[in-house]
Amino acid sequence: MHPAFSVIFLTTLIGVGQGLFLGLFTAQYYSAFKLISVENAQGFYSGGSLVALLFLFGGLGASFFHLGHPERAWRAATQWRTSWLSREVIVLPAFIFIVFVYGALYYFGWDPNLTSANLPAGQLSFLVGVAGTVVCFALFLCTGMIYGCIKFLQEWHTPLTPLNYTLLGTASGFTLAAGFAASYAPELIRFFGELAVILTLVAAVFRIWALLRNFRIKHRSTLQTAIGVRHNQIVQKAQGAMGGSFNTREYFHGRSAAFLKSMKYLFLVLTFVIPVLLLVLAMSTGINSLLGLAFAVQYLGLIAERWFFFAQARHPQNLYYQTL
Amino acid sequence: MTQLALVIDLNVCVGCHACVTSCKQWNTSGSAGPMSDDRPYGKDPTGTFFNRVQTFEVGSFPKTETVHFPKSCLHCEDPPCVPVCPTGASYKRKEDGIVLVDYDKCIGCKYCSWACPYGAREIDEHQKVMKKCTLCVDRIYDQKLPEAERKPACVLACPTSARLFGDVHDPDSMVSVAIREEGGYPLMPEWGTQPSNHYLPRRKTKMHIHEDELVRVDNPLAKEQFKVPDSDDPFLEDASSW
Numbered sequence: 001m002h003p004a005f006s007v008i009f010l011t012t013l014i015g016v017g018q019g020l021f022l023g024l025f026t027a028q029y030y031s032a033f034k035l036i037s038v039e040n041a042q043g044f045y046s047g048g049s050l051v052a053l054l055f056l057f058g059g060l061g062a063s064f065f066h067l068g069h070p071e072r073a074w075r076a077a078t079q080w081r082t083s084w085l086s087r088e089v090i091v092l093p094a095f096i097f098i099v100f101v102y103g104a105l106y107y108f109g110w111d112p113n114l115t116s117a118n119l120p121a122g123q124l125s126f127l128v129g130v131a132g133t134v135v136c137f138a139l140f141l142c143t144g145m146i147y148g149c150i151k152f153l154q155e156w157h158t159p160l161t162p163l164n165y166t167l168l169g170t171a172s173g174f175t176l177a178a179g180f181a182a183s184y185a186p187e188l189i190r191f192f193g194e195l196a197v198i199l200t201l202v203a204a205v206f207r208i209w210a211l212l213r214n215f216r217i218k219h220r221s222t223l224q225t226a227i228g229v230r231h232n233q234i235v236q237k238a239q240g241a242m243g244g245s246f247n248t249r250e251y252f253h254g255r256s257a258a259f260l261k262s263m264k265y266l267f268l269v270l271t272f273v274i275p276v277l278l279l280v281l282a283m284s285t286g287i288n289s290l291l292g293l294a295f296a297v298q299y300l301g302l303i304a305e306r307w308f309f310f311a312q313a314r315h316p317q318n319l320y321y322q323t324l
Numbered sequence: 325m326t327q328l329a330l331v332i333d334l335n336v337c338v339g340c341h342a343c344v345t346s347c348k349q350w351n352t353s354g355s356a357g358p359m360s361d362d363r364p365y366g367k368d369p370t371g372t373f374f375n376r377v378q379t380f381e382v383g384s385f386p387k388t389e390t391v392h393f394p395k396s397c398l399h400c401e402d403p404p405c406v407p408v409c410p411t412g413a414s415y416k417r418k419e420d421g422i423v424l425v426d427y428d429k430c431i432g433c434k435y436c437s438w439a440c441p442y443g444a445r446e447i448d449e450h451q452k453v454m455k456k457c458t459l460c461v462d463r464i465y466d467q468k469l470p471e472a473e474r475k476p477a478c479v480l481a482c483p484t485s486a487r488l489f490g491d492v493h494d495p496d497s498m499v500s501v502a503i504r505e506e507g508g509y510p511l512m513p514e515w516g517t518q519p520s521n522h523y524l525p526r527r528k529t530k531m532h533i534h535e536d537e538l539v540r541v542d543n544p545l546a547k548e549q550f551k552v553p554d555s556d557d558p559f560l561e562d563a564s565s566w
Contacts, residue, residue: 001438068432068452075411075429082407085435089410149408152441152515220514221441227393228509228523231382240344240376240395243368246446250437316512317443320378320395 001153002250003310009062011143012172012302014092015165017055018136019173020180021099023192024048025129027177027185032120036191042106044185045125049103051180052173056096084149088142095139098132140166147309154217155313160210167203168271172302174199175275175295182288189291193283197276200298204272207305211264214312221316236322251318253311263308270301327401327421328459329492329520330479331499331508332394335527336486339377339392346481347375347396347457354462356427360450372448374457375478391526394487396478397444397457398511398519399423405436405445414454421493421520422461427453441515459489492520 024045030036038044064070079086105111105125114123144162151157178192223234239248253260275298282290351374352359361371375396382389399416403423406414413429414436416422425436425445430453437445437454445456460476463469473480479489490499499522502508508522 066433068434068447069430072411072429072431075413076431076433077410079407079410079412083410083435085408085433086410146435150404150439152404152512153438221512225512225514227380227391228511228525229380229382229391233382233384235381236378237381237390238339238377238379240378241370241373243363243366243370245370245373245376246437246449247443250434250447251443315438315443316441316515320443 001310001313001315002253003307004066006062006064006066007310008303008306010059010066011165012169012299012306013055013059013062014139014143015059015169015302016172016176016299017052017059017099018095018139019170020048020052020055020176021095021102021132021136021173022170023174023177023195024052024102025133026195027188027191028122028126028129030191032122032126034120036188038185039187040185042109044181044188046103046107047184048177048180049099049106051176052099053096053103056092056099060092060096084142084145088139088146091135091139091142095132095135098128098135102128102132137166140169147313152221152316153313154219155214156309158210158213160206160213164203164207164210167199167206168302168305171196171199171203172295172298175279175291175298178279178282179288179291179295182291186288189288190283193279193291196294197279200272200276200279204268207272208268219314219316221319223319223322226316226319239321239323247317248321251315251321255311260308260311263304263311267301267304267308270297271305272301274298275301325421325493326419326491327399327493327520328464328490329399329421329499329522330396330459330476331488331490331492331502331522331524333486333488333502333506333524334391334393335524336484337377337392337394337482338484338486339379339390340483341377342481342483343394343478343487344373344375344377346477348373350460350463350477351458356462357451359455360448362449370449372446372455374446374455389526394478395442395444396521397423398442398517398521399457399459401518401520402516403440404515404517405440408435408439410435422459423456424458424461425454425456427451427455430454441512441517442519464489492522 027038031038067073076086076089080090102125105128111122111125113121141162144165147156148158148161174192174196178189178196181188181192224230275294278290278294282288348359359372363369375394378393378395380391380393382391399422403416406416406423411429411431413426415424417424432447432452434447445454448455464474464476466474475489479487488499488502490497492499494500502524503522506524508524510519510522
């Protein structure tokens with residue numbers, strides 16, 4: 001497939017925003033049980049929510065560049081019964097709204113207890129956080145299933161697709177949370193940093209699993225089934241268009257095999273290897289600026305990862321365009 | 325239930341592209357607006373088409389065969405492009421099974437084109453909506469046309485009648501009979517899309533002539549065995565004595 005930068009930025013940016021929100025709620029969860037303590041809770045949670053919102057809006061904005069008629073985008077919420085894309089269109093604004101409410105509750109310090117039972121304080125924000133977490137995972141599922149549900153794009157048609165969207169988004173969000181904690185809640189650097197390392201390593205395992213799966217993939221469609229002629233040797237002589245068409249532009253990345261391969265190693269190094277080394281280095285030396293660098297490198301890696309994700313998928317319609 | 329479809333006879337198609345040009349002519353002139361072109365007379369012409377003819381060479385010389393392969397939307401019975409559409413712009417008509425795009429609802433996200441294994445959909449780069457074969461839905465029901473002309477433009481244009489049009493759910497229709505009796509097949513059956521359009525395979529017409537058919541055993545004159553005298557044989561004049 002031809003990787004569109006609007007979709008690359010949409011999926012990576014909202015992934016970071018979602019991951020950061022999950023990071024915030026994880027911290028809230030741990031502090032509710034007194035496992036960690038956040039000194040500047042108001043500044044940390046509301047500021048973190050604001051950063052998450054910036055990423056989510058960035059992704060939402062990028063998605064509009066993918067549309068031919070963005071003014072009709074509201075229509076995309078109508079077919080949620082059948083279309084994962086439509087479901088994403090509903091869940092993404094819902095998630096943005098919940099993150100906004102979550103941040104606002106902390107910013108205005110309005111967090112009443114909901115029951116008189118002997119429960120920790122901050123029950124309303126905790127409840128909103130639970131709702132946000134559920135919607136956040138639903139959004140990861142929707143985003144992944146947009147690609148995972150197309151059965152003849154065999155590289156994508158696997159549970160690993162939504163799983164990797166979830167893990168990569170969460171890992172990058174936690175890396176950002178570690179960097180964000182450096183300026184707002186230094187006591188949480190280790191907490192987020194260690195989780196970011198673990199999540200990045202888990203994401204690496206499943207992403208490499210997907211790479212190995214796709215390396216061995218056997219495509220069901222062949223030129224023989226495509227035109228229905230049973231012969232081993234079929235050569236295309238004409239594609240039906242002289243100067244190319246939508247079919248020759250949309251379904252192929254247009255780069256060499258060597259370029260594709262170099263992108264694969266590039267994203268493996270940038271998304272997984274360097275960020276883990278930087279995070280460990282930052283936590284052991286205490287140089288907090290390395291945390292920001294870790295996130296920047298990991299995000300660059302994610303752009304390369306998403307580019308490769310699209311470029312690697314081989315659409316069966318390319319069988320009709322043999323000279324691509 | 326009706327399922328209108330095309331049956332394309334690869335045995336007859338000569339690859340003249342008359343279906344391509346007539347399709348473009350009819351559908352670019354309709355109320356849905358033009359099918360835009362870029363640089364039609366320039367170096368890299370490109371544009372939106374509903375129908376294209378491709379050419380494949382099967383086998384290696386001297387045992388080769390050229391297959392011209394017209395390719396358009398197959399109006400699948402289970403179209404994978406329809407449920408993925410987030411706006412409902414892509415739909416399959418209940419009354420005749422034609423898969424259509426509502427150009428006023430389409431947001432141009434191209435997701436349906438990703439979900440079509442055949443690459444039958446093309447985006448219009450200027451109107452920014454997805455376009456595809458409509459089976460000339462604005463023509464086949466037009467009461468103002470004579471009944472014989474209520475067919476898709478490509479079917480009417482085909483000089484070799486390689487394109488048949490009809491209801492593939494009606495077992496006695498011309499298309500159903502052709503599929504049944506001439507070995508019609510769907511494309512990429514492995515994805516379960518159940519394409520309504522079918523293709524008729526190349527068929528070789530072979531003559532088997534037995535020796536008995538060349539030499540008539542029962543010929544009373546045995547004309548084939550009659551020896552024609554050559555020039556060295558003596559003439560009647562040489563043989564007779566005067």
